[in-house]
Amino acid sequence: NAGVMQNPRHLVRRRGQEARLRCSPMKGHSHVYWYRQLPEEGLKFMVYLQKENIIDESGMPKERFSAEFPKEGPSILRIQQVVRGDSAAYFCASSSPGQFPYGYTFGSGTRLTVV
């Protein structure tokens, strides 16, 4: 069981570029959550998705950020026109119904640096 896979591990973007972060959930998991960890801050919830559905995006910034979890393939967190303040570690977690909290598993994160 490969666990939750996130790639890339590190991503450097210039201001104004787009960043795409990928998350493949654990085998058998149908729920994906994205969190952001800013420097010196705790993890903050961004969005919760199931296959082809955004269930809760209450933590997503209103502009430039979007997420999807297609029927096939990984979940994608997309940040358009990145700014320096987007520099952070982005973690995704996956779970299955009825397995909370013990089955709620985090990936190793993508560290985004905006220069």
Place this chain on the structure above:
Amino acid sequence: QKEVEQDPGPLSVPEGAIVSLNCTYSNSAFQYFMWYRQYSRKGPELLMYTYSSGNKEDGRFTAQVDKSSKYISLFIRDSQPSDSATYLCAMSFLTQGGSEKLVFGKGTKLTVNP
């Protein structure tokens, strides 16, 4: 007032010491109370979780929840250098949409010195 408060430390102790980590919270709707361990450049790893007030023990780790005081603790006995990590408290609540949303403390960085 933040929903979850955690002293970020850092905390440095000698090997074999008893470590006490604490968090306070303000939201009575929280259901599960969890402790995660995060090594540098890694994702959080669930250490322990509890649902009700009281103590829960797992080896050298004890999690304690006091819902009346809105206070949770993690105790580490006979601490080892391998325990050096950042410890995050987290609490969950079920949203109307059915998502289990976690609210994290800032994390306490612990160093256990040989």
